[in-house]
Each structure stands twice: as structure tokens, then as C-alpha cells.
Amino acid sequence: MNETFMLEVGDEQYLLKVTDGKLAVEKGPFVMRSWRFAIRASRESWEKFWQVAPAPGWHDLFALLRRGDVKFEGDQRVLMAYLLYVKLVLAAPRKA
């Protein structure tokens, strides 16, 4: 993957730049930065998502989508092409 995408945790912005599959994270706020797609959800939603053993309905990016707690913007094709990578990256904080 060689793409940049935006993650929003409530009001906080994070720009995730992926170069040959390697991830670099930059914390905002940003003024005019470009990204291919953005994933936005409330802080409460992400905190439930990032539990080591998340509850049913909070355990997957599309689980949040099903409940209407996450918004996707930008180029959906890129998001869908790299969906497994994106899901695993977003779930990575659970191990911390």
C-alpha cells in the first residue's frame, strides 16, 4: 500500500501515511492536507473498538459502519482495495 488516509478520533485528526506497507502517523490539527479517504468516529466509539476484548458490535470497522457510528469519505475504491490492511491497522492498538 502506498496511500495516505485520515483517521479522526472525535475532534482529533491523525494522518496515516503508508509507504510500501510501512505506516507513519502524524497528529493534527492540519490546515490543508490531502488524503485518499477518511475514517471518522467519536472518541467513545474508538475506545470501545480498541478494547482488548471488544464487545459484540464494537469489534470491527464494518460493525461500527453497521451501527452507523463511523463515516467514510473520499475514494471508497482505495478503502475497499486495502480494507483488510486498514482493518488490521485500526485494530492494532488493542494489543498495546
Next chain:
Amino acid sequence: MKIEPIVGRYAHIGEHRIYFEEAGRGIPLVCLHTAGSDGRQYRAVLNDSSITKSYRVITFDMPWHGKSSPPAGWEKEDYRLTTGAYTGIIMEFIREMGLERPVVMGCSIGGRIVLDLALKHARELRALIGLQSGAFVERYYDAAWLDHPEVHGGRACGAVAYGLMSPLSPEKERWETVWHYMQGGPGVFTGDLYFYQVEGDIRSRIGAIDTSICPLYLLTGEYDYSASPRDTEAVAARVKGAKMTVMKGLGHFPMSENPEAFLGYLRPVLEEIRRA
């Protein structure tokens, strides 16, 4: 070396060349795989000697899936599963194979179609088991992306299947389940989802299911957000006599994502059916 007792063969049924696997002797138990996957999902059931001592467990790959061929001329049209075609191929398989009053168990799209079987073929079946049954699922993502020339279908289908499982299920079994999804033909998962998310809305009909003719068991994993426990509860509330169990810690693919936990729920159901 260990050789499993499962035997696989091909049956020519109508225009279709159907791959099926079986193990055991006794009451026929036909297992229906999920959308975009194949009969490998039921390996643990086929390998469970406590089940196969009283049941002849059979799983077949739907046309277009697994090792079953698509029919001649498949290249001329988009694959789209419908209620009529789905129920049709299941009953044709049962008749052609000479299975007398089998138990039919299906998961996801299979969990939906057992409701149609309950309405149309109750007298020909001994019992029905719906895994992750829901009467309808509204679209919450655009399934067209799973069959798009600029998105790798195997990777996208695998990513969708991955999330539907429980984070508590064993890694090895979850990734095996994903692998089956990654091997599906182009457009097949999307074609199955046409039945699941568009054509196969059975909500207005399920009230007519008569469980005194054919018992209906509903087993649903609590981590499934596609056919959630709430969706299955809605079915159970409308079908008098349906027996529902929520499977703790399991997701949308109970039989393949966590076989041991699933068998713990399935064995008592099969025992109850056998004794009835």
C-alpha cells in the same frame, strides 16, 4: 499421517456438476455453506465421530462455488442467486441423492434459505437448523465493490468475512475461513448477497412456518453484526415453536471460525432431533 474419514465426489444434477463431501451413517444431515464460500466450512462437523455415528453428514458446494462448476454459458451473464434457484438446487440435490427426510442446516444465506424450506418443503424434511438466521439484512455497505475490476475481489471478500467473526475465535480457524473467501470466483459473493440483501426478503412470510410439521432450531453467534442475535430473535418471535440459542463468543461463521465451541452447541440439537 492422519487421513480424515471425509469422502468427496461429484454428482451430475440437471445442468450442474456438483461437488459434495460426506462422512458417517444414519440420518442424512445436509449442510449449506455461506455466501461466497464452500463446503469446507463444515469440516469439523464431518470429522466429529460423535455426530457421524448417527448422522450421514453431507455438504455440497453450490454451483459457482468451491469445486462445483458454473453451468455452461456462465460467461454470458452475471451470477445472481435467487430464492427460487437456491431452494430448487437444495431440493434437487436431496431428491437426486435419494436422501429420505434429511435434516438441513444452513449458515447465513443458508440460515435464510432454511426459512424458505420450512415454508415450502416442511413435510419432506426431518428438522431445520438455521445458523445466523435473519429474515432480511438491509444493505449497510456497497457490495458492488466486492466485484470491481480495480479492487482485488479475493482480498476485499476476505476483509468483509474477517470482520464478521468473533475476536475471541482462534486465529488459525479465522484465517482459514478468510482463505475460503479469498478463493471465491469473481462476482460470486456479490451474486449471493443479491439474494441475501435484495431479493430474499422473507419477513412477510415467516409467520406461516409450522414447526409442528418440521422443527426449527436457530443458533446465532453473538458477535455477528450481519445476522445479529436481534435479527434471529425477530424470526423466533414470529415463528411459534422455533427454538433459539445465542452462541456466546461466536461470530458469523460458527462452524469454521471456532469448530470446538460450535460443536458444543450443535451436538445437543442433533441429539434432540435424533430422539424425537
